[in-house]
Amino acid sequence: MTQENSSLDKQSVKDVVIRFVGDSGDGMQLTGTQFSTTSALLGNDIATFPNYPSEIRAPQGTIYGVSGFQVHIGESAIHTPGDDVDVLVAMNPAALKVNINAVQPGKTIIVDSDSFTSKNIEKAGYKENPLITGELDSFVVIEAPITTLTREAIKDVGLNKKAMDRSKNMFALGMVYWMFTRPLNHTIEFFKKKFSNKPMVIEANIKALKAGYNFAQTLELMPSPLVVLPAKMRPGTYRIINGNTATAWGFLAAAEKSGLDLYLGSYPITPATDILHELVKHLQFGVKAFQAEDEIAGISSTIGASFAGKLAITTTSGPGLALKSEALGLAVMTELPIVVVNVQRGGPSTGLPTKTEQSDLLQALYGRNGESPAIVIAASTPENCFDYAFEASKLALEHMTPVILLTDGYIANGSAPWKIKKVEDMPDITHRQITADDVEGEFEPYSRDKDTLARPWAIPGTPGLEHRIGGLEKADITGNVSMDPRNHEHMTKLRQAKVDKVADSIPDLKVEGAQEGDLLVVGWGGTFGSMFTAVNSMHEEGKSIGLAHFNYINPMPKNVEDVFSKFKKIIVCELNNGQFHTVLNAKFPKFEYMKYNKIQGLPFSVLDLINKFNQILDNK
Amino acid sequence: MTDSNMPVYTYKDFASDQEVRWCPGCDDYVVLKSIQKALPQMGRRKEEFVFISGIGCSSRFPYYVDTYGMHGIHGRAAAIATGVKLANRELSVWVASGDGDSLAIGGNHFIHLIRRNIDINLILFNNEIYGLTKGQFSPTSLMGQKTKSSPYGNIQPPFHPGELAIGSSSRFFARVPGGNTKMQQAVFIEAEKFKGTSIVEVLQNCVIFNDGAFDKYTDRAVKDDAQLYVEHGKPMIFGKNSDKGIVLDGLKLKVVTIGEDGVTEDDILVHDAKEKDTTLHLMLARLHMPVVTGIIRAVEEKTYDELCTERIEQMKSQAKFKSVNELFASGETYEVK
Numbered sequence A: 001m002t003q004e005n006s007s008l009d010k011q012s013v014k015d016v017v018i019r020f021v022g023d024s025g026d027g028m029q030l031t032g033t034q035f036s037t038t039s040a041l042l043g044n045d046i047a048t049f050p051n052y053p054s055e056i057r058a059p060q061g062t063i064y065g066v067s068g069f070q071v072h073i074g075e076s077a078i079h080t081p082g083d084d085v086d087v088l089v090a091m092n093p094a095a096l097k098v099n100i101n102a103v104q105p106g107k108t109i110i111v112d113s114d115s116f117t118s119k120n121i122e123k124a125g126y127k128e129n130p131l132i133t134g135e136l137d138s139f140v141v142i143e144a145p146i147t148t149l150t151r152e153a154i155k156d157v158g159l160n161k162k163a164m165d166r167s168k169n170m171f172a173l174g175m176v177y178w179m180f181t182r183p184l185n186h187t188i189e190f191f192k193k194k195f196s197n198k199p200m201v202i203e204a205n206i207k208a209l210k211a212g213y214n215f216a217q218t219l220e221l222m223p224s225p226l227v228v229l230p231a232k233m234r235p236g237t238y239r240i241i242n243g244n245t246a247t248a249w250g251f252l253a254a255a256e257k258s259g260l261d262l263y264l265g266s267y268p269i270t271p272a273t274d275i276l277h278e279l280v281k282h283l284q285f286g287v288k289a290f291q292a293e294d295e296i297a298g299i300s301s302t303i304g305a306s307f308a309g310k311l312a313i314t315t316t317s318g319p320g321l322a323l324k325s326e327a328l329g330l331a332v333m334t335e336l337p338i339v340v341v342n343v344q345r346g347g348p349s350t351g352l353p354t355k356t357e358q359s360d361l362l363q364a365l366y367g368r369n370g371e372s373p374a375i376v377i378a379a380s381t382p383e384n385c386f387d388y389a390f391e392a393s394k395l396a397l398e399h400m401t402p403v404i405l406l407t408d409g410y411i412a413n414g415s416a417p418w419k420i421k422k423v424e425d426m427p428d429i430t431h432r433q434i435t436a437d438d439v440e441g442e443f444e445p446y447s448r449d450k451d452t453l454a455r456p457w458a459i460p461g462t463p464g465l466e467h468r469i470g471g472l473e474k475a476d477i478t479g480n481v482s483m484d485p486r487n488h489e490h491m492t493k494l495r496q497a498k499v500d501k502v503a504d505s506i507p508d509l510k511v512e513g514a515q516e517g518d519l520l521v522v523g524w525g526g527t528f529g530s531m532f533t534a535v536n537s538m539h540e541e542g543k544s545i546g547l548a549h550f551n552y553i554n555p556m557p558k559n560v561e562d563v564f565s566k567f568k569k570i571i572v573c574e575l576n577n578g579q580f581h582t583v584l585n586a587k588f589p590k591f592e593y594m595k596y597n598k599i600q601g602l603p604f605s606v607l608d609l610i611n612k613f614n615q616i617l618d619n620k
Numbered sequence B: 001m002t003d004s005n006m007p008v009y010t011y012k013d014f015a016s017d018q019e020v021r022w023c024p025g026c027d028d029y030v031v032l033k034s035i036q037k038a039l040p041q042m043g044r045r046k047e048e049f050v051f052i053s054g055i056g057c058s059s060r061f062p063y064y065v066d067t068y069g070m071h072g073i074h075g076r077a078a079a080i081a082t083g084v085k086l087a088n089r090e091l092s093v094w095v096a097s098g099d100g101d102s103l104a105i106g107g108n109h110f111i112h113l114i115r116r117n118i119d120i121n122l123i124l125f126n127n128e129i130y131g132l133t134k135g136q137f138s139p140t141s142l143m144g145q146k147t148k149s150s151p152y153g154n155i156q157p158p159f160h161p162g163e164l165a166i167g168s169s170s171r172f173f174a175r176v177p178g179g180n181t182k183m184q185q186a187v188f189i190e191a192e193k194f195k196g197t198s199i200v201e202v203l204q205n206c207v208i209f210n211d212g213a214f215d216k217y218t219d220r221a222v223k224d225d226a227q228l229y230v231e232h233g234k235p236m237i238f239g240k241n242s243d244k245g246i247v248l249d250g251l252k253l254k255v256v257t258i259g260e261d262g263v264t265e266d267d268i269l270v271h272d273a274k275e276k277d278t279t280l281h282l283m284l285a286r287l288h289m290p291v292v293t294g295i296i297r298a299v300e301e302k303t304y305d306e307l308c309t310e311r312i313e314q315m316k317s318q319a320k321f322k323s324v325n326e327l328f329a330s331g332e333t334y335e336v337k
């Protein structure tokens, strides 16, 4: 939280990070979402990140059952959900215990003091009540008897105790609304709409919200409430969107733009399943969403649907990509357009299902038998998952090849404002379906477009173009099975060249910050927010530092060498053990690369990045 | 099906230009011929047929049929075909797959294809051996069978494809001898007509690695007494002299001779392929002497592809958002000026 002098009577802060934490039944996700949306409506830029317990129904009050929602709001561009928490709202001792390390001394902690019973304290693993041991002395602790005050405030509504306690979160939210000068009307409207047939629920929540607000005001929880002014965002209509929804919508837009129906063949896997959840809600757009018996059937049916002429996609996470690799090879060999979305998580094996990582890069690039090139692209923010899902579809359909789209748990579950796009705003997609009229003489399924090397797409049901494809090596042009040694070498190179040619249709690599100078920071995919925040702030301080963040990984933009050669030093930062670093070393060996890696299932901390970059710059 | 422009096809229209490369004498030739002869009788246009296969000798099938086709990867034909059918219900989708392909590596797809009841026809070439990899035991190889990977005799008990299929809630299960093109054609045509997943098990002789595996049923000398060809609504009578029949004896099927022990034709079970209850169909599928051929089970239910289409139509009329632009602009949005 950066303080600012302001002529207003209320004190203004540039940005603030708030984390709401409680038991999974305490409604923390709803609380966080309400705060985010209210702030967005006030014009703040925001970024959010939910934190679910890995146990689905962990025992109440235990550290395994703690659920959280973090929101970062600001008056200037916000790129991450924030590293350090300014205000922690903890609904019970376990939630405090799990989250205390994210709060620096001097920051504010709000607790429901009613929840600090000896039983709950013990369940959380505290020996004694942390509110009285003095261990929280370095923080600004606000103890509020939230449970009793909530019950008191809504006792006339007519709910039983258990139902009454469900409104505790709104009392807490009311307090935080007062602290940051937020209006209540959005949340009030939300309850009226959402529970229109449950008047008691509406009444209880509105009363609790107002009671919390008034409580904070009466007690003057802070010397004065704070204000976060609206951010300077590009004019337009916005909504808040998370990465998985944006991914799903990007495919809907691509289907509409290409004039093809969307087919999704998918098997549930964390953290990718929400894409399936989203798409099954919109079958009215002709979406065929198929929940398969396993990951392999997910992609195999996708290949079948692609053969039959759909915009066909499959969604998964790391272990699922491993299972799909043989079938991906079939898509490479049959040169059919499919998109595989890998929402990366910590690995290997089952690894860290709910945590983020970028460790499937090499799997995406090389994890198949044989020489099996595919296009690999990566989204870098929750909102641009929309654009890259669209782009993945466009590249697959125009180049007749599988595309792997990498996102990760961090951007998939994280939310940010999205300037709403319309289908009309998106670039055209020209798929390669043909009819007999397009063919002169004999139909040749493996003939090629001279620019892209893409083959034609003749779909079953088209008269006169009957043909067979398959996983055996193909003779060029005819597509007949061929075991000819020279043909195999030719086809191997052809498939590679086809993917390489995609470089002609992708944008140049952009550099943020200094365009040349001492240090080029290189990243890819979902780390953009933290890396940009770090580089940007250092560049604003006058440091000679730039950021080259990759969205296109195979093939890479054509100007990479150009960009790299303008800097004295290059550091590659990734949430893995150095996979992109390996790729760059192999592709552009004339540069020297340092690396900075974090493999904790967590995003980069901006401060850690800045420290690292400063260290390098000071070491000239 | 009263399309006046419907071309008249002969089997030659369904022969591709690829040289057929199965071993001489392999039953796969017979099945290919049967399909090429049956397809023109199905009242469909050539371009509507799609053949999908996995890996194995029989999985070369699509290359030889001049329709749309895909030679997939081992075990996944059923899953690939599922995508094809869901993408376009107008197509007649066929899977050519072996016992290794469908019952070992692709077992999961096989049972789920059947469970969902997608309108796909699967020809299961059961030769009780791995042919393409040169002679290992398969999931249908018999106990004790000596193969390259079981030189001292197989000790893995086999699946009975019919039992597995019906146990996975198969709505259409038929069995045909590998050499009987007449029966094959008839059954393939019925399989195509049937709305739902049709499984046709072919008792396919592999002349190289498991020659004679089905001789006990198909040898000219014994076949009349060793095969019971069932037809819906007809009594289960078989035998050289048509004097043998099947009765229910307690919880078992029993072979009886008409005219002996006071047995008359009226005592013989009448085949009801449309009976929902699977008990008798399972018994028939399991019977090994005689082996039951023909359509053992044909119980129509709504297909998955039909339900998918209905769901899409229902959502088209009910859904809140009629266009993706509407969806994108829905819910909580806000203006930045």
Ligand code: SF4
Pocket: B021, B022, B023, B025, B026, B027, B028, B057, B058, B127, B131, B132, B205, B206, B207, B208, B209
């Ligand atoms: S190996 Fe057996 S199954 Fe394969 S083609 Fe030869 S005879 Fe037929």
